[in-house]
Amino acid sequence: MFNVEDIRKDFPILSRKVNGKPLVYFDNAATSQTPQQVIDVIVDYYSNYNANIHRGVHSLSQEATDKYEQARHTIQKHFNAKFAHEIIFTSGTTHSINLVANGFSSILKKDDEIIVSALEHHSNIVPWQMLCERTRAVLKVIPMNQEGELSMNDYDQLLSKKTKLVFVNHVSNALGTINPIEYIIEKAHQVGAAVLIDGAQSCPHIKPDVQDLDVDFYVASAHKMCGPTGVGMLYGKESWLKKLPPYQGGGEMIAEVTFEKTTYADLPHKFEAGTPNICGGIAFGAAINYMNAIGFDNISSYEHELLEYATKKLLEIEGLKIYGISKHKTSVISFNLEGIHPYDVGTILDKMGIAVRTGHHCAQPIMNYFKIPGTVRASFSFYNTLEEIDALANAVKKAKLMLS
Amino acid sequence: MSITDIQDEIIEEFSMFDDWEERYQYMIDLGKDLPLIDDQYKTDSNIIKGCQSKVWVHAELKDDKVCFTADSDAIITKGIIAILIRVFSNQKPRDIIEADTDFIEKIGLKEHLSPTRANGLVSMIKQLKMYAIAYQTQLK
Numbered sequence: 001m002f003n004v005e006d007i008r009k010d011f012p013i014l015s016r017k018v019n020g021k022p023l024v025y026f027d028n029a030a031t032s033q034t035p036q037q038v039i040d041v042i043v044d045y046y047s048n049y050n051a052n053i054h055r056g057v058h059s060l061s062q063e064a065t066d067k068y069e070q071a072r073h074t075i076q077k078h079f080n081a082k083f084a085h086e087i088i089f090t091s092g093t094t095h096s097i098n099l100v101a102n103g104f105s106s107i108l109k110k111d112d113e114i115i116v117s118a119l120e121h122h123s124n125i126v127p128w129q130m131l132c133e134r135t136r137a138v139l140k141v142i143p144m145n146q147e148g149e150l151s152m153n154d155y156d157q158l159l160s161k162k163t164k165l166v167f168v169n170h171v172s173n174a175l176g177t178i179n180p181i182e183y184i185i186e187k188a189h190q191v192g193a194a195v196l197i198d199g200a201q202s203c204p205h206i207k208p209d210v211q212d213l214d215v216d217f218y219v220a221s222a223h224k225m226c227g228p229t230g231v232g233m234l235y236g237k238e239s240w241l242k243k244l245p246p247y248q249g250g251g252e253m254i255a256e257v258t259f260e261k262t263t264y265a266d267l268p269h270k271f272e273a274g275t276p277n278i279c280g281g282i283a284f285g286a287a288i289n290y291m292n293a294i295g296f297d298n299i300s301s302y303e304h305e306l307l308e309y310a311t312k313k314l315l316e317i318e319g320l321k322i323y324g325i326s327k328h329k330t331s332v333i334s335f336n337l338e339g340i341h342p343y344d345v346g347t348i349l350d351k352m353g354i355a356v357r358t359g360h361h362c363a364q365p366i367m368n369y370f371k372i373p374g375t376v377r378a379s380f381s382f383y384n385t386l387e388e389i390d391a392l393a394n395a396v397k398k399a400k401l402m403l404s
Numbered sequence: 405m406s407i408t409d410i411q412d413e414i415i416e417e418f419s420m421f422d423d424w425e426e427r428y429q430y431m432i433d434l435g436k437d438l439p440l441i442d443d444q445y446k447t448d449s450n451i452i453k454g455c456q457s458k459v460w461v462h463a464e465l466k467d468d469k470v471c472f473t474a475d476s477d478a479i480i481t482k483g484i485i486a487i488l489i490r491v492f493s494n495q496k497p498r499d500i501i502e503a504d505t506d507f508i509e510k511i512g513l514k515e516h517l518s519p520t521r522a523n524g525l526v527s528m529i530k531q532l533k534m535y536a537i538a539y540q541t542q543l544k
Contacts, residue, residue, distance in 0.1 A: 341478035
């Protein structure tokens with residue numbers, strides 16, 4: 001049984017106060033909070049078996065290696081990857097994307113085309129721009145409409161034999177739109193292009209099946225799904241990961257080194273140079289176990305309830321406009337009050353203990369499209385409550401009163 | 405009035421407020437009353453780089469004093485600008501350069517000094533002082 005009051009007890013931070021008011025944490029799309037179960041794993045690691053992995057013959061090192069590799073299996077199972085070595089530990093989504101972009105710099109040729117979407121986070125635009133500069137490939141953009149949805153008609157037009165790569169986020173961080181990635185992947189494969197899906201914003205809400213999707217690369221960050229910061233993953237089909245060159249040189253990623261030649265280690269170690277974030281990787285596994293114990297069906301149906309309630313409550317406020325009104329959305333509401341800067345609203349909300357994100361959400365092209373400097377973004381998680389949404393609505397009303 | 409006197413005056417005004425609401429309402433009102441900057445100075449080169457709200461600052465030397473005008477697209481930021489202008493505008497370059505800014509903490513706006521605030525308060529003060537340094541060199 002899904003009981004939000006019980007779940008909240010798992011998150012120590014939710015009982016603290018901010019500016020003298022009980023914390024209402026609605027910045028989940030930036031980072032999620034960490035349950036005690038995951039905190040315990042982190043403490044246990046440093047208290048009991050902190051050691052470097054994959055090298056030591058001593059017991060601690062073996063224990064740490066086992067736990068780290070167990071976490072890789074947990075992630076593999078969660079995303080339904082065919083092999084554990086298709087899961088590469090990274091420092092997060094941005095690192096994962098850069099790893100793939102770097103790999104493609106030796107594959108792409110002049111006039112090849114890369115397609116990205118108008119809904120992308122900067123971290124999913126800049127690496128491709130840099131890649132295009134290096135390879136003289138061409139960047140194409142799938143436009144979006146007023147609802148904040150990508151135009152699949154335009155996408156169809158953009159695809160051609162020249163298309164080598166398609167990069168789209170599963171869910172838009174700024175608007176919450178769930179993109180039709182099944183269609184995007186299928187169409188890209190028809191012209192022989194590879195597809196990378198950025199799952200940073202989807203994985204906290206949706207459990208993707210990479211084999212079912214037939215996606216070539218899928219990336220995610222632990223800290224958005226109840227895990228720690230500084231760790232994430234790259235899923236890549238085995239055939240692709242074998243094809244891509246290593247990203248960084250260093251320990252862990254080699255098979256044999258002489259000054260004449262180095263041969264690289266097998267997957268996944270080929271992409272894991274240096275001592276990784278061992279504790280983070282293990283805690284990432286624990287976070288996935290925690291979320292699965294609650295159940296993604298429970299999570300998404302409860303979050304949908306929060307989204308519908310919040311949408312209704314906020315739209316009751318005169319002069320409030322919501323950006324991104326697709327029927328397919330995760331629990332994110334991006335909004336503005338007419339004539340009021342989002343920064344001002346965010347400042348007043350903070351004074352009332354409510355944490356939201358304001359600004360362009362690292363997605364300036366979207367803000368340019370709507371001709372606004374930014375939005376206030378409230379993003380809900382399964383540990384939020386309807387009462388907190390009432391508090392948000394009241395605080396927004398107060399901000400409007402103070403700022404008009 | 406000297407910079408220190410003006411700062412003391414502001415500290416006294418803010419000490420009358422009981423809570424954050426009154427303090428912020430006062431700042432918002434100051435922001436609304438801020439004299440408009442001449443549109444010709446709202447150029448990209450006058451923008452102080454901050455992440456969230458835009459801030460324009462223009463400075464000119466009148467007699468031996470620096471006069472500042474400024475604007476922002478966010479009203480709370482405008483309120484902060486109004487306070488800064490009251491403190492630093494119409495002062496001699498040397499006094500601006502040497503002035504400390506502890507008063508910001510004393511009027512309960514310490515949170516705006518944090519780098520994450522990104523409303524540019526820190527960069528605004530820095531920019532005002534940079535202008536003062538530039539004019540000081542000119543006066544020599």
